[in-house]
Amino acid sequence: MKLKIKTFGITRDILGGRLVEIEISQPTVSLLRSELTRRYPDLENLNSLFVAVNNKYADESEELSSTDEIALIPPVSGG
Amino acid sequence: MIKITEKPIDVQKVIDTASSLNAGAVNVFIGTVRSKAHGKNVVWLEYESYESMTVAEIRKIIDEASHRWPLLGWAVSHRIGTLKPGEVSVVVAVSSPHRKESFEACQYIIDEVKTKAQIWKKKYLKTGRNGFQQAHK
Numbered sequence: 001m002k003l004k005i006k007t008f009g010i011t012r013d014i015l016g017g018r019l020v021e022i023e024i025s026q027p028t029v030s031l032l033r034s035e036l037t038r039r040y041p042d043l044e045n046l047n048s049l050f051v052a053v054n055n056k057y058a059d060e061s062e063e064l065s066s067t068d069e070i071a072l073i074p075p076v077s078g079g
Numbered sequence: 080m081i082k083i084t085e086k087p088i089d090v091q092k093v094i095d096t097a098s099s100l101n102a103g104a105v106n107v108f109i110g111t112v113r114s115k116a117h118g119k120n121v122v123w124l125e126y127e128s129y130e131s132m133t134v135a136e137i138r139k140i141i142d143e144a145s146h147r148w149p150l151l152g153w154a155v156s157h158r159i160g161t162l163k164p165g166e167v168s169v170v171v172a173v174s175s176p177h178r179k180e181s182f183e184a185c186q187y188i189i190d191e192v193k194t195k196a197q198i199w200k201k202k203y204l205k206t207g208r209n210g211f212q213q214a215h216k
Contacts, residue, residue: 006129008127008129008197008199009127009199009201009215010199010215013213013215052129052132052197055131055132055135071129071132073129073132073197074199074215076193076194076195076196076197076198076199077193077198077199077200077215077216078126078128078157078168078169078192078193078196078198078199078200079110079168079169079189079192079193079198
């Protein structure tokens with residue numbers, strides 16, 4: 001299944017784009033996380049990395065579909 | 080009012096939105112872009128937001144603040160896009176019957192916005208004569 005991943009902050013530099021496509025079969029948040037860190041090892045250096053699905057922070061076991069809005073949320077730095 | 084905007088923030092408008100005739104105090108925090116970071120000169124900052132999540136997150140912060148303090152009005156405005164040193168990046172305003180709770184609520188809201196709202200800044204720092212360095216912190 002093809003997933004579209006929105007990137008923000010430092011994850012945009014690491015993944016190299018605003019919207020990155022990743023192909024995973026029977027994807028969950030946890031599987032997406034392992035696939036992303038396999039492809040982009042620099043993600044492991046972040047203090048935190050949340051995955052948001054349809055505008056809510058997702059649990060690791062949550063199943064993903066190709067129509068979900070998926071976003072990577074690295075440590076925030078507003079203000 | 081919760082506003083994420085690319086345009087310069089109208090500070091007076093944020094204050095007016097938060098004000099109330101029943102209030103004895105209006106407390107305002109104005110965040111500005113510093114000219115130095117990591118011992119270098121800041122040339123500009125770029126702010127971005129995951130706006131749909133940011134607005135919901137700030138609403139949660141305001142709900143919690145309203146639960147803890149007797150707020151009569153509030154407004155939060157955060158700038159995104161390219162900002163230069165001296166420009167206003169964020170304004171938080173709250174009003175309440177007395178000053179103590181307005182100070183506490185305003186500090187709570189800006190502290191929570193900084194640590195929870197889905198907003199990111201990227202610093203462009205000057206290095207040497209023509210060089211730039213980017214920093215996410």
